[in-house]
Amino acid sequence: MFSMLLAGAELCIKLLAGCYCKLLMWCDLKAMKKIRQVYWLLLLQVFIGVAGARADEWAGAPGIAAQAWILMDADSGAVLTEGNADRPVEPASLVKIMTSYLLGQALKSGALLAADKVHVGTEAWAAGNPVLQGSSLMFLKRGDQVSVAELNKGMVVASGNDACIALANYLAGSQDGFVTLMNETAQVLGLSNTTFKTVHGLAAAGQVSSARDMAVLSRALIHDLPEEYALFKERAFTFNGVHQYNRNRLLWSTSLEVDGLKTGNSQEGGFSLVASAVSGNRRLIAVVMGADSDHARFQETEKLLKWGLRAFETAMPIKAHEAFIEKRAWFGAARTVRLNAGERPAITVPYGKADAVKISAILNEPYLRAPLRKGQVVGVVNFQLDALTIAQKPLVVMETVEQAGWFSRLWDAVLLKLQQWLGVCVACAV
Incomplete structure (x- = not known):
């Protein structure tokens, strides 16, 4: 094959x-x-x-009994296996991962504080909002003054739809305004098969996502907002005397170290789960969407995570803050420029194969010409195993190189022209 x-x-x-x-x-x-x-x-x-x-x-990837699934290495972004990963599926409460992401960004930026008190209106009160009745709740009451921190836990741990509404109204002024932010952020993150219609995930016409999009979103949450993500491993939450357990039963697994993320289920979308597990310095993200039962979603997700942790390893043959190669910076104030594979140089390889990986770099242009900006992509880094390219990373400039003065630029122009004519590195001897 x-x-x-x-x-x-x-x-x-x-x-x-x-x-x-x-x-x-x-x-x-x-x-x-x-x-x-x-x-x-x-x-x-x-x-x-x-x-x-x-x-x-x-x-030998396992077969998965679900509408769609994907297994991703959180560090390298490599997809280890997938099935129908771009199929639109109703996400249900998986929507709360985006709600959490936006709230975490607001807390990180200082746009709101964990101690801020939020007034609970009729929309976030189950007795006053028929949409909420019979759904997952934090059990807010109209007129309550609840901190952002408590609402955040109520949303993440207890999957409170009422908490989502209270937070959305406080942060964006309305649910519609918050949904707009959700969809704008989805575009920024490249979630091409996702459309949000609600802040909580209750059924709404046209609200869809995909296994790949949920993996990408979860990876962004884990990487960008570690303090927000830490809430997803909490097993229980108590508010106003009501004690609720996290619905992600893999948090209690004795064979996997799972520390998130979220369950979801609906009549149309079936039973879904996004879960992340760590082993040493490795982290995998598994998404299973549209399983037939509550038991099946946990079983299939556990199967994916165990297989991935056993069959692959995460390697970092190029360090994030070390130069991979140096190249001549033509017309630059500095003679050379250091290049590496960016901030996320990790790759995923079959277990035991890390030492066999060969690395090479290809420039987009034959010569690097100043000015060069820190973070500028000037080529690709190829990672090969058994003569097969298994990963590619951007070849990135590590520090800014400004243009040199006019005389140095003129001298470099002469050297470069000679090098192009003669086909030898004239500059190497100068």
Whole structure:
């Protein structure tokens, strides 16, 4: 099977290369640059498709009984296995992950404080809002003055729909305003198969998400807002004498170290679960959507997490704050510039294969020309295993390099022209 995939990939690459060469014959310089970018993007997609198939073949991914699922390495972002991961499914209470993300960002920025008192209106009172009756509640009462911190716990731990409404009204002025923020944030995060209609996840026409989008959102929450994410591992919450347990039963697992995230279920969307587990310095995120029963969602999610932790490992052959290579910075105030693989250089490899990974870098342009800005992407870093590209990361400038003075730039122009004519590194001897 894999040899057939490789043959298909080779044919795709040859076709792309042929088209690429013919297009360059007919285009000006600007068009050439654009075509080069598109070519490398298409080539990357071919590599990623083959790499994903090889990973599953190496490790024997389990079958999952659900409408959709995905398993992601939280550090590298690598997808270890998936099924119908982009299928739109009603997310139910998984919506609260986005509500939590927005609240966490507001707390982080100082836009609101954990100690702020929120007035509970009729909308957040189950007796006054028929939509809330029979659903998960924190059991707020109209006229209560409740802190943001308590409402946050009520939303995350007790899955309180009333807490979501109270927080949304306080933060955005209305539920509609908060939903607008949710959808704008979804676009920023690249959640291409997600549309939010409510702040809590109760059934609403057109409200959908996908397993991939939920994994991406959860990864952002874990990475960007560790203090907010810490609430998801709390097993119980008490408010006004009502004691409730977290619905994520994997938090009590004796075979996995699970510390989040969220359950959801509805008539149309079935039973869903987003869960994250850690082992040493590794973290995986599993999403199962549309299982047939409450038991099945936990069983299938546990199956994914155990398989991923056993079959793969997270490696960091390039350190986040160390240079991978140095290149000449033409026309720059500094002679060279340090480059690495960005802030998230981790990759995922089959267990025991980390030492066999080979690394190479490809520049977008033959020469780096100042000014160069810190964080600027100037190429790609390829990670290969058994001659197969298993991951690619951006090749990133580590520090800003300003342009040199006019005389130095003139001298570099002469050296560069000589190097292009002679085909040797003239600058290396200067």
